[in-house]
Amino acid sequence: MATSRVLGYLESRKNLAGGACGLLGLVLTFAGVAGPYWPVVVAGLYGAGALIAPPERPAPPGFPGPSEQLDGIRADFAALGAYLGDVDLPPGAAARLAELTGLLGALLEPGRVAEALARDPEGVHTVSRAVRQDVPEAVDAFVRTRWWTRLTPGAEPPERHLEHQLGLLREEAGRLASALRDTERRRQESHTRYLKARGT
Numbered sequence: 703m704a705t706s707r708v709l710g711y712l713e714s715r716k717n718l719a720g721g722a723c724g725l726l727g728l729v730l731t732f733a734g735v736a737g738p739y740w741p742v743v744v745a746g747l748y749g750a751g752a753l754i755a756p757p758e759r760p761a762p763p764g765f766p767g768p769s770e771q772l773d774g775i776r777a778d779f780a781a782l783g784a785y786l787g788d789v790d791l792p793p794g795a796a797a798r799l800a801e802l803t804g805l806l807g808a809l810l811e812p813g814r815v816a817e818a819l820a821r822d823p824e825g826v827h828t829v830s831r832a833v834r835q836d837v838p839e840a841v842d843a844f845v846r847t848r849w850w851t852r853l854t855p856g857a858e859p860p861e862r863h864l865e866h867q868l869g870l871l872r873e874e875a876g877r878l879a880s881a882l883r884d885t886e887r888r889r890q891e892s893h894t895r896y897l898k899a900r901g902t
Contacts, residue, residue, distance in 0.1 A: 716752040723751030771826055772819065776810050779833045789841055792861045798868035799841075805875045806832060809882075818882045825878050832871055840867040 711717055727744035730736045736743040783803065791799060809819055809829055819825050844864040 714755075715758055716755045719755035720748040720750075720752035724748035769820055771830070772810060772816055775826070775830050775833055778830075779806065779810055782833055782838060785838065786841065789845060791841075791844070791864070795844070795861050795864045795868060798865050798872065799837075802832075802837065802868050802872045802875060805872065805879065809875065809879060814886075815879075815882065818886050819878075822882065822885070825882060828874065828878050832875065836871055837868075840864055840871070 724744050724747055727736065727740070727747040730743060731740035786799065786803070806829060809815060819829065841864070844860050847860040847863075
């Protein structure tokens with residue numbers, strides 16, 4: 703702790719400015735200006751330089767980068783999978799949910815697709831919202847409302863709403879996957895054009 707504080711001061715603006723002024727004091731000493739009081743002159747110039755140095759810039763906040771964000775979403779996706787494993791869904795909704803979670807899992811799987819996703823902040827937000835909000839809320843709303851429909855026969859079954867919601871989320875994830883694929887294709891084509899232009 704003390705060592706890092708000392709090293710931090712050695713690299714600080716105050717020390718650098720003080721060192722530059724102290725060096726000027728040594729130059730004055732060798733030029734014969736400081737005389738026998740040269741240690742006081744050097745120390746005084748060092749202190750003056752340290753005092754007039756601009757203040758240190760505060761370090762920017764360490765927000766998580768895209769890779770760290772995806773790591774957090776992957777952990778939440780695993781927790782979502784554990785939650786969904788305990789929910790009993792009708793076959794139609796279960797099939798839609800399996801399609802959606804399969805696509806989300808493919809987008810989050812480490813590799814080229816996840817690297818492309820990490821370069822797209824809107825895409826990261828879309829996947830994060832689906833995993834952390836949209837899917838759990840849709841399933842939870844189904845679980846809560848299906849008990850009420852037993853008390854009100856003839857009402858529209860909640861599984862239709864759930865299937866529709868999961869279908870919309872699947873379409874959104876599919877559009878994201880297509881956009882990422884198109885972006886990667888354009889990047890590859892751009893790199894090919896660059897290499898051709900460089901070769902001519």
